[in-house]
Amino acid sequence: MNGRRDAGRLRVLSTSAASISITLFGLILVTFLIGRVMPIDPVVAVAGDHAPPDVVARIRSELGLDRPLAVQFLIYLRHLAVGDLGRSVMTSHAVTADILQYFPPTFELATSAIILAVLVGVPAGVLAASRPGSRFDHLVRAVSLAGQSVPVFVLGLLFLLILYVKLGWLPGSGQVGITYEGVVPPITRMLVVDAALTGHWGAFWSALSHLVQPALVLALFSLAYITRMTRAFMFEALGSEYVITARAKGVPEWLVLWRHAFGNVSVGLVTVIALAYASLLEGAVLTETVFSWPGLGLYLTTSLLNADMNAVLGATMVIGCIYIGLNLLADFAYRLLDPRVR
Amino acid sequence: MQLEIEDLHIGFPGPRGFAPAVRGVSFAMGAEKLGIVGESGSGKSLTARAILRLTPPNAVLRAKRLRFDDIDVLSASPRALGAIRGRRAGLILQDPKFALNPVMTAGEQVAEPLRLHKGLSRRAARAAAVEMLAQVRINDPAAVAHRYPHELSGGMGQRVMIAMMLAGDPELLIADEATSALDATVQAEILRLIEDLVSRRGMGLILISHDLPLVSHFCDRVLVMYAGRVVEAVPAAELRKSRHPYTQGLLLCPPSLMRPRARLPVLARQPDWAEVA
Numbered sequence: 001m002n003g004r005r006d007a008g009r010l011r012v013l014s015t016s017a018a019s020i021s022i023t024l025f026g027l028i029l030v031t032f033l034i035g036r037v038m039p040i041d042p043v044v045a046v047a048g049d050h051a052p053p054d055v056v057a058r059i060r061s062e063l064g065l066d067r068p069l070a071v072q073f074l075i076y077l078r079h080l081a082v083g084d085l086g087r088s089v090m091t092s093h094a095v096t097a098d099i100l101q102y103f104p105p106t107f108e109l110a111t112s113a114i115i116l117a118v119l120v121g122v123p124a125g126v127l128a129a130s131r132p133g134s135r136f137d138h139l140v141r142a143v144s145l146a147g148q149s150v151p152v153f154v155l156g157l158l159f160l161l162i163l164y165v166k167l168g169w170l171p172g173s174g175q176v177g178i179t180y181e182g183v184v185p186p187i188t189r190m191l192v193v194d195a196a197l198t199g200h201w202g203a204f205w206s207a208l209s210h211l212v213q214p215a216l217v218l219a220l221f222s223l224a225y226i227t228r229m230t231r232a233f234m235f236e237a238l239g240s241e242y243v244i245t246a247r248a249k250g251v252p253e254w255l256v257l258w259r260h261a262f263g264n265v266s267v268g269l270v271t272v273i274a275l276a277y278a279s280l281l282e283g284a285v286l287t288e289t290v291f292s293w294p295g296l297g298l299y300l301t302t303s304l305l306n307a308d309m310n311a312v313l314g315a316t317m318v319i320g321c322i323y324i325g326l327n328l329l330a331d332f333a334y335r336l337l338d339p340r341v342r
Numbered sequence: 343m344q345l346e347i348e349d350l351h352i353g354f355p356g357p358r359g360f361a362p363a364v365r366g367v368s369f370a371m372g373a374e375k376l377g378i379v380g381e382s383g384s385g386k387s388l389t390a391r392a393i394l395r396l397t398p399p400n401a402v403l404r405a406k407r408l409r410f411d412d413i414d415v416l417s418a419s420p421r422a423l424g425a426i427r428g429r430r431a432g433l434i435l436q437d438p439k440f441a442l443n444p445v446m447t448a449g450e451q452v453a454e455p456l457r458l459h460k461g462l463s464r465r466a467a468r469a470a471a472v473e474m475l476a477q478v479r480i481n482d483p484a485a486v487a488h489r490y491p492h493e494l495s496g497g498m499g500q501r502v503m504i505a506m507m508l509a510g511d512p513e514l515l516i517a518d519e520a521t522s523a524l525d526a527t528v529q530a531e532i533l534r535l536i537e538d539l540v541s542r543r544g545m546g547l548i549l550i551s552h553d554l555p556l557v558s559h560f561c562d563r564v565l566v567m568y569a570g571r572v573v574e575a576v577p578a579a580e581l582r583k584s585r586h587p588y589t590q591g592l593l594l595c596p597p598s599l600m601r602p603r604a605r606l607p608v609l610a611r612q613p614d615w616a617e618v619a
């Protein structure tokens with residue numbers, strides 16, 4: 001029987017590998033095409049508005065833009081294969097190096113947010129489903145509806161207004177207080193983690209207090225979704241026959257809830273949470289802008305505003321890859337965790 | 343074990359007013375085999391589930407008396423209910439495909455009541471669960487204990503259900519159409535298994551079915567339900583002599599495992615059977 005399960009796993013792996021390569025190729029192609037059809041002239045971005053025509057022509061051929069589109073794509077692919085995403089005009093660094101610098105703070109922010117959202121959203125959804133129609137249920141439903149319909153930047157500005165401007169409880173934007181800037185040697189480039197690792201406790205607390213607000217705003221974004229899905233899944237599970245069986249066996253209600261109903265729901269929730277995590281990366285673009293969080297989202301918006309095409313395409317590509325990766329992980333986790341499909 | 347039900351009413355509040363489903367059912371039973379028959383929607387399942395207070399959450403229950411020995415089921419605390427469910431009375435549902443937890447192995451599901459009601463350790467419960475699976479005559483119980491419900495046939499799934507419900511050594515077993523979802527040959531096997539286990543353990547049995555000839559074959563006494571009422575309660579041996587036209591209809595009409603036939607007659611109904619006699 002174990003042999004059968006292993007064979008199943010192998011099959012899952014190979015179909016996943018096939019689907020991921022197709023999706024990845026699609027992502028690369030679309031990103032490349034967007035880069036070519038954008039009404040932004042990369043030559044102007046490099047040379048400036050008033051460059052003489054011969055300079056423009058020289059740069060154009062240096063960038064390979066005078067070659068046919070298919071050839072350009074092949075060159076793009078060759079560079080991609082060695083991790084070369086070109087050079088950013090704005091920072092004058094390699095885009096790959098920029099991304100390595102800006103991604104960790106985004107990862108830190110999104111991960112804190114998803115942990116918050118899961119810790120609050122899952123129990124809230126489970127309890128709401130266990131008492132349908134109760135006051136708690138109505139509260140949960142109202143809050144998650146509101147959380148789903150209010151845009152992130154509105155929430156972010158509201159938080160800043162209340163917690164920073166009015167109450168002064170939390171620091172404003174940025175990743176750490178000015179006095180601690182550049183104090184912590186970069187290890188993982190996640191400031192809270194690095195400060196803890198190197199024992200810079202002053203910087204640690206400053207960084208943590210800076211993390212709270214954007215993480216909360218971002219968490220609210222997926223909290224609504226996670227709570228709503230948990231409630232819906234649990235509500236369905238609690239109406240099923242095996243729950244009646246469990247009760248008939250004399251299983252106490254909290255175990256019926258968490259072992260029998262939640263045990264069936266958790267598989268689907270892994271998928272929901274992975275997708276929510278992926279969409280947090282999207283949400284991070286806006287949140288980082290509001291809170292001047294030095295992450296990939298801020299990097300992306302800044303490069304977009306500066307017509308820095310290599311940077312925009314590189315960041316888009318990375319976000320796309322992470323999105324695909326998380327989807328794959330969700331799918332994979334589902335097939336490994338559910339005895340019916342493994 | 344003594345079960346007493348007097349004037350049980352179950353209804354559902356709905357958009358078009360209150361809909362009664364069970365309307366004044368009364369019966370008492372000890373360690374005997376009681377059959378409940380009646381057409382679909384006559385209130386058999388609701389009546390049976392009320393004994394364990396497992397009716398749907400929106401159901402409204404009312405009764406002059408609903409007692410399991412000295413426990414008043416309607417006012418029982420969750421703890422007192424826990425002392426009945428699985429420990430003193432078990433319930434077997436129709437289709438193991440839905441009634442077994444899809445993400446727990448058969449062994450885990452049988453071990454659960456053993457841990458709850460007998461206080462066994464995880465390891466002891468696992469061993470005792472395999473023993474229970476052997477008692478319901480599953481071949482190679484140690485291997486089946488590791489299987490998930492989707493890896494079991496319907497008959498095997500129902501055996502696992504029976505093992506699970508007998509694990510707490512209850513005094514009453516309620517089988518709510520426990521064989522209707524199975525193939526005819528498997529049906530007979532499972533029924534014989536239930537009857538055998540119940541007789542050997544000296545338990546009470548409530549056997550719910552559409553199939554009156556079958557029920558009368560396995561039970562001592564039969565309740566015939568129609569539109570939420572018991573229209574007739576007769577010893578199984580005297581069923582043939584029954585005067586009630588509805589019972590006569592049930593005896594003659596449906597295809598029975600006990601008496602297969604090619605053409606099916608139609609069941610007659612009259613509104614006044616639903617009224618109090």
Ligand SMILES: Nc1ncnc2c1ncn2[C@@H]1O[C@H](COP(=O)(O)OP(=O)(O)OP(=O)(O)O)[C@@H](O)[C@H]1O
Nearest residue numbers: 354363364380381382383384385386387388389398
């Ligand atoms: N959750 C519910 N909400 C509303 N009405 C219900 C609900 N459950 C049962 N009923 C009603 O109660 C009546 C009796 O249901 P019950 O399940 O006891 O019938 P039954 O005799 O077991 O029928 P079957 O042979 O089909 O299982 C049905 O007519 C149904 O309409």
Ligand SMILES: [Mg+2]
Nearest residue numbers: 386387388518
């Ligand atoms: Mg029924």
